[in-house]
Amino acid sequence: MRGTDGRPFEPGENEAPAWARPLLWVGGAAFAAGAGIRKAAYDAGLLAARRAPVKVISVGNLAVGGTGKTPFTILLLARLVAAGHRPAVVTRGYGAQGGPRPLVVARGTTAAEAGDEPVLLFRRAREAMVIVDPDRV
Template sequence: MLRGVVFIRQIFYRFGIFKSTQLSKPVVVIGNINVGGTGKTPLSIYILQWLQSEGYQPGLVTRGYGGTAENHPLVLDDDTSPEICGDEPYLIFHKTNAPIVVDPNRARGGQKLIELGCDIVICDDGLQHYALKRDLEVAVVDSKRGLGNGWLMPMGPLREPPSRLKTVDMIIRNGESMTLKPLPIEGVGHNTTMSASVVDAVAAIGHPQRFFDTLKSVGLEVIPHSFPDHHQYSAEDFTGMTGPIVMTEKDAVKCHHIADSRMYYLPVETELSNEAADELQRRLLELL
């Protein structure tokens, strides 16, 4: 049933029955066909930072999942809290200092970025948002989880059929052509160096096990604690954890108001294989 709805929706957009907006600047969509995280945010950060290093003015539009903002488009600034905009937009803004707009209407949000002076629009998690025309589609697939049983939700983990990947311009496989290089662990709201080898590992992301495995790869013994993706933390969530508590950078931005000396986070740096980096950079430059 759902497969039929997805197909009809695609057809309606393709033939103009549903309106799709073309912006005056190139639009790059980063997305996936899986429910949950696959690594879109790290790739979005990589693209923004690379374009900035090449002298361009990229901006990013996103739905702002988990945020409480009611007035859109919301342009992030230093005073915007993660509770308002969502954890991922907050993290991207503070990692890149690029213009970030939160708006469920991606076309309206993308237009706002153009008005702010952006020469290319990155749309985070917009693969299924056909109301915005795109010049480049990049799909991120988790190399460990793959496409699961290949079924659409609720029978499987997919938003669209596997055949959708045949229509995108490029596929990045997190864990193969893209890796997340761990950087030195830092304190959440403090500068204390962590010296323990056994840690409470906390993650509220799409695939927590990847984070736990990363911590093990840097020599830590892990006591895992998983929470739902985009979980809003309270102090009670950490009751009984003696620490040190190590979390993802995305989780850390939501914990500054409750942080204590037990809490640390693991920053990561996105690395692409030479082949993937060359292809992605070439495709981006062709748009500009």
């Protein structure tokens, strides 16, 4: 694996300082416990799963930024269109200044209205519909 400067990581170079490791372990354990409780609540029927009426591919996870989600989504959209599908992206629109939701990104939609990533997705994959809505189901 390489860093942003192109040089390979050295062993131990990307590790947290020794003093921070116990704190990170506690945070990780708390998150794992919460995720386990949430899963158990779904399994027991205490929380209801919502099903979309279409096939869904979720891109992303806990990573906040810089992991390649947007470029991968652009690639995925291009491949789906090439295969004859009509894909759509539903995104939260991080960085947008509010406004009516859901918002279908169209020619002339600004980054202030939709967020910069939805506008980029629309420009790079015009065959796909890009929708901004905090409620993505």
